[in-house]
Amino acid sequence: MTKARVHVRLPTNLYARLCEAADKSGESQAHIVEQALRAWFDPDSKATLEARLLKRLDAFDLRQSAIEREVSFTFEALCHYVLYWLTRTEPIPDGERDAAHALGKRRFDYFIRQVATQLNRD
Numbered sequence: 001m002t003k004a005r006v007h008v009r010l011p012t013n014l015y016a017r018l019c020e021a022a023d024k025s026g027e028s029q030a031h032i033v034e035q036a037l038r039a040w041f042d043p044d045s046k047a048t049l050e051a052r053l054l055k056r057l058d059a060f061d062l063r064q065s066a067i068e069r070e071v072s073f074t075f076e077a078l079c080h081y082v083l084y085w086l087t088r089t090e091p092i093p094d095g096e097r098d099a100a101h102a103l104g105k106r107r108f109d110y111f112i113r114q115v116a117t118q119l120n121r122d
Contacts, residue, residue, distance in 0.1 A: 022029045092100045
């Protein structure tokens with residue numbers, strides 16, 4: 001296939017960038033300019049890339065929404081459990097409060113250690 005010869009004048013800074021890109025990629029300057037002109041005259045090729053990117057971003061958004069929904073359900077279930085537990089548990093008599101608080105602190109510390117162990121394992 002024969003190719004037509006075209007002579008163009010480029011600003012110095014643009015020509016320097018073209019030379020730098022050609023040196024880095026190992027492609028000829030003519031090939032880079034040819035690819036740029038193809039992209040200019042065929043915007044659908046660029047739009048296709050943007051469409052694929054948008055499709056992936058939409059899928060990511062859907063997955064993120066599902067995760068947020070599940071976390072919201074989990075949090076709501078925990079809130080209802082705590083509310084139920086607090087409304088069904090009898091108050092502790094004054095004489096037993098210190099012992100109950102100490103037991104509660106030990107249980108809470110154990111719980112936190114277990115959560116930290118699980119988080120460190122992952």
